Amino acid sequence: MNDMLVRLVSLPDITNTEKVLKEKEQVIFRRPIAPEKSIVTQWVCKYFSSNWADEVDVAFSRIPISCFIAQRGQEIIGFSCYECTAKNFFGPTGIIEKERGKSIGKVLLIKALLALKELGYGYAIIGGVGPVEYYQKTVNAIVIDGSQVSVYQHMLKNNS
Template sequence: MRGIREAVAADAAALGEVAAAALVLDAAEAPRLVAGLSDPPAGRRWTALVTGDLDAVVFASMSAREASAGHIDLLAVHPSAQGGGRGRALVAVAEEWLRAEGAAEARFAGNPPCYAWPGIDVRYTPAACLAERLGYERYDVAWNMTADLSAEADLSTEADLVRLADRGVTVRAAGPGDRAAVLDFVREHWNDNWVWEAERATGCHYASRDGEILGFAAWGARAAWFGPMGTAPAARGLGVGRVLLRRCLAEQRDAGQTSAQIGWVGPLGFYSRAVGARAERVFWLYRRDLR
């Protein structure tokens, strides 16, 4: 193994190829994951480290919310180079970088809003085994849900829109002139992570009443994914979320998608009832003390 160094812009294509070869469950999306992690929100402290032969890469970053938390965002070793200790060596150098940045803890866990996955997909068993051999402990579990976008999937909203209109609520797509107001709403009720995602989203819909925004939903901040979505307390119980969700998914279907990922899901029951989404990807979150 040749020496580990920081990646440079000229490495991007090669690293996308390494990720596509190594991440067999995400081969089609892997180059986009590498590109996305290389273009994080302004102010994020991050690094990408590669082996000299460009056959392995690790991305690491510092949390913006917890000053002492660092993240191992993505680790990929080309199949032809696996078994030679590259993954272990890259994680060790990434941990040293995190310590130098002030991290007291390292996590194999997503660093919102720009992350590959919530944690380690349980089907990437070698990655989970590596984390445990390196002394990381499993501390949480997360999951993604999959929504069917086939022609048979019921994404209708007509009846709900009539019902909401009777209560003074309108739902519309957020055009260029509306997006700023939606972002202000997201910032007021949630956080800058969601603002970053909503701003980058391909599509966005919102509900309002008497000029007051009650809820929003977005899709496409990450290819093929739905979210984020939220409703204000004043909208709870109106059924706004179901309409916003279905309108976004319908747009994704019109864009040619046959399914959509709902990432890092909280309300499992809501998505199951609203669109028949199913829990499909399960992730283990790991952490280790660096002190």
């Protein structure tokens, strides 16, 4: 998998999308707070992977917490993180399957990228990308040549 580069000064405006999701889908977007750490990390482990849960755990060690969640009522339906594995890296991110295709992921992505912009970065890296076309279309990300070998190259695999 390749890494991608995103220009942070030209991100799409998500104000209206977020408003529509709140009104029509009752979805709110926010940073979780410290007492929610185990709830969020366990949810990520259940729906995605223990590796991603480990990265979320790191997000909770930051102030402000470097994670956003999408929730409907008391249910988490998606998350996005930044600066968990490496500085200036976006990810991991995930939306539960039944909620995909509603722009929830787009809002979570851009909220995290805006947080990186607020840290002073002009560009951000999306690490180990699966859906290249999605990031190209959503934030004009470009594949970084030669990035198949990245910060994840020596990562241990969980064989259980």
